[in-house]
Amino acid sequence: MEKRKNIIDELKERGYFEQATFEDELRELFDKEQVTFYIGFDATADSLTIGHFIQIMVMMRMQQHGHRPIALLGGGTTLIGDPSGRTDMRSIMTKETIDHNAQCFYNQFQRFLDFSDGKAIMVNNADWLLDLKFLPFMREIGTHFNVNHMLTLESYKNRLKDGLTFFEFSYMLMQSYDYLILYRKYGCKLQMGGSDQWSNILGGYDLVRKLENDKVYAMTFKLLTTADGQKMGKSMKGAVWLDENKTPPYELFQYIRNVDDRDVEKFLMMLTFLPTEECKRLGALEGEKINEAKEILAYEVTKIIHGKEHADTALATSKALFESGVSSADMTTTEIESSVFEDGIGILDLLTQLGLTKSNGEARRLIQQGGIELNGEKLENFGEVIKVDHFVGDELIIKRGKKIYHRVVPK
Template sequence: MENIYDILKERGFIEQATHEDEIRELLGKESVTFYIGFDPTADSLHVGHFIQVMVMMHMQRAGHKPIALIGGGTAMVGDPTGKTEMRKMLTEDDINKNAEAMGNQIGKYVTLDGEKGIAVNNADWLKGLNYIPFLRDVGRHFSVNRMLTAECFKSRMEKGLSFLEFNYMLMQSYDFLELNNRYNCKLELGGNDQWSNILGGVDLIRRVKSESAYGLTFKLLTTSEGKKMGKTEDGAVWIDENKTSPYDMYQYLRNVNDADVENCLALLTFLPMDEVRRLGSLEGAEINKAKEILAYEFTKIVHGEEEAKKAEKAAKSLFGGGMDQGSIPSTEMERETFDEPMPLFVILKEIGITSSNGEGRRLIKQGGIYIDDNRITDNNHKVALDDFNDGKLMIRKGKKVYHQITVK
């Protein structure tokens, strides 16, 4: 059986490893317990986070045992990595709700039954820590001078790094030690922005227990230009279908840049690499077929085959001139709402196409909004019941964003 390390490397996941040869040998000879942490700063993962879930799925399929760590404790401090300002502090209730939602979500893709995989929340051990014993047992192993050179703190040094956030590296490192003690976890995985924090945990286990521990980071989901993927004008592309519909997810991936198709196919699907390379090498109009396969395969992983087929059918019928709109985002409104004609810019905000009335007015004035394929340029345009066809009205933003309103 092929070593999972080689599979991850061929698909382009692996960025850095603490001990590459040792990790590869370990993964080839035994079932390894590993962990990935997810701080519950929202109630859903987005497409960028899903790279980590894909790695967990690959690893579990190869016989290794994942621990999905939900950071109910670390989220109370906030990871400064990649942030120019301190993260917004969430209430404990919000963190707990997000943690439950995120844990349930990850469990849809990775088996976390206590045997093949484990789900834990670091609030279980972090919230009960006594500060002075923690400093004596853990803090003494960390050099402040070395921590200040870490990549995760660099972007914060000019504007100011709070002492609260400075503790984050110690807490994440302690997580690894705790999981090593509880479950013999030997390997921590994470996005490349977590490299400094992962090194802290590897070093802590080696210092405290004189045992081997390892860290591995994988690439963030970026474009060929190095920009993070997973966001649109309307915000993040969420895994939760109530926040981003299967149709919108399909459309997002259907419209990636040509240069990003092969990378996305490798990271976001389970297609064999020979097929990934073949599809990625297509040129001209043929590359659109590869994009359709990418969109379908990823939507199938996230939402299931039935929803992927619906999204594919809806997209093809729309752009092919048909009117089968089964998976297009829609909003149902009371018929009485339109007894008096409603300004279009208000409707755009109501259905989530824009975030403010001002943005709606600007879009209309610039010619970016259509009603049933008719461009609207009057930013005072109003919609009345007479505008609905069989109780339905299709609004389009630009060329790709559709939203159907139905009245009841």
Template sequence: MTYRPRSDFLNVMVARGYLADCTDLEGLDTALLAGVVPAYIGYDATAKSLHVGHLLNIMMLRWYQKTGHKPITLMGGGTTKVGDPSFRSEERPLLDDAAIQANIDGMRRVFAKYLAYGDGATDARMMNNAEWLDDLNYLAFLRDIGRHFSVNRMLSFESVKSRLDRDQSLSFLEFNYMILQAYDFLELNRRHGCLLQMGGSDQWGNIVNGIDLTRRVSGTEIFGLTSPLLATSDGRKMGKSAGGAIWLNGDMLSPYEFWQFWRNTTDADVGRFLKLYTELPVEECDRLGSLGGSEINEAKVVLANAVTTLCHRAEAAEAAEATARAVFAEGGVGEALEVVTLPASALGAGIANTHLLVSTGLVKSGKEAKRLIGEKGLRLNNELVSDPNGIVTAETIGDGLKVSIGKKRHALVRVEG
């Protein structure tokens, strides 16, 4: 990068590794220095929580507010009814209004952990694009907005082209999505003076569409900024684990499991993740990330504590660390350990170890359970289990049976009723 930003926000973006591309870095920098600039990121309401894959952009909004500007979280109450086709192989399932609103309510709880909402100049604002999309006059929209879009250009965007190249269906409904998202930027600029849209680099085409539309309709100069699409150093998509999505709402994923996700970060990712997902000084992130041997494990604890504190508060991070130390170092059972409750009827007079693992959901099949036990990967109350047909009873479980799969997955099984 030849241009050196002067604004606090862009300096943070560059120093911490958030910046992938910007439509006009110098122009945006000048606007940020001139006063408070509203900026937004859009989120379609497709689930009741955001997950770790969204966290990088949430942290960008947090830094945006911390450096003196106004973040807008735009909820896609309208666009969720269409679905973003970007880099998807098939159309999203369509949700009704009640499901969309329930998802927005769940996502709102996540944003409130990271952003200060209110009516002040730099307070965050949550908006819903259903406000202007639900009552659009279709013919007027085609005439006033649709005429600014070239179908030839829309077909050239990689998110669309990749679907067509694979002979995968792209519905007319989905094809409209990029026009609606561009219209969001125009409306936010008209209504609230929004000058910047941010998003992942897969949203570049949609962002550029919004900038071009706004320039054509109102002549206003606005900007786009994208973050890199992250994968872990071992190639996994950020936000996914063997057990599924790493949700940011505690009722969908326990703080302990969330903490463990970060504690299990690969050595090569520690420094990078500290810069992206915590607020520790860059120099300290680099120092921790450069540690080797057993010392890198303590850096991972620092990472897990810092990220969990932001998402679930310090008390949850402290409880998770205490539980992890009890489980790993002392062989005990911590209070924050994942708890799996089985009905007494599922146990009957007793069930085999393989059936226990399947019943708790810790493995998906009896075959997988047998393999795990055969490879000496199962411990019950810290005792190695070698017999897949060994019987577990309600009496064996008692007040709680600690189940350990390998060195990293632990749960406490209890009997209900």
């Protein structure tokens, strides 16, 4: 039987790996024992985003190799805010908002990691940060951080010109303390995160080594960027969320479906579990065939995030739209009570209610002129009554003319 790859080799092969401390030692550790590791997530919104999905994929792969993830919710550190990569201070959020956001993260993580029998752990650093006493903390932790060194780090340098508060300056101490707590409580020996977190992660790595005199490690992976060097995860509407109520499955599907041709292989490797050779084969397709690869990419990502049923619906809807020459990652969506479609609603009333026409008379004329399509099929009967069976999955796509289209979903 062929020996399974070391997880470091897999992370490199799939394009995640950026750098690690004592890589050879860490490789040996992965081979001989279950490694408990953690990744932190500051609760700055009420949903994770597609940008977080890289970190989630890494955690899933690590767990598949038998290692134990800790998803650390930043209920405490979010009160401060990470200055890394910022030119201004993060908005101060209330504890109630942060607690709500952390709970939303907790619910979403249940979809991706197996928390049964201690196979994964989820903790909130508010549990140990909020009750810290300043002088004891600074005596135990602050004495191990050199201010001159911290001021040379990129995470602080770009803020010095416009002013860096001591409040933000303490972020690294708090994040480092997280590593120490997780080491002491769970035997955590590895912190992972995006490449922009390297200096923060090293702070915790150094602290644990100093105070516990043990070998622990740090690893970062590449950020999810497009071929143009931009961080992936922004649409015309803003962030692309993993919450289906904020970014519906179809919108996520279309967003992924519309990536640049140059990004297809990279995203297949990093955002799906398709075999490496299949990712390379699909990524090498050219011309019109690359659209087949994009469709597979969008389907696989949607399936992991929202499940097979939503992925099937998104694929069917997308096919209907593309066959009619329409594609958009930012379709206007309206929710209507499902009872309306159980009884049925006339198409004229529906078009006017959605604002696609100003009156039923205009709607009738538009249909008679062949200007309305339902799920890619031209509507000819202005007396049509729209019911549940008109929907593809849980969506009805209405197209007016050549460019205006609207999605209706029941609630």
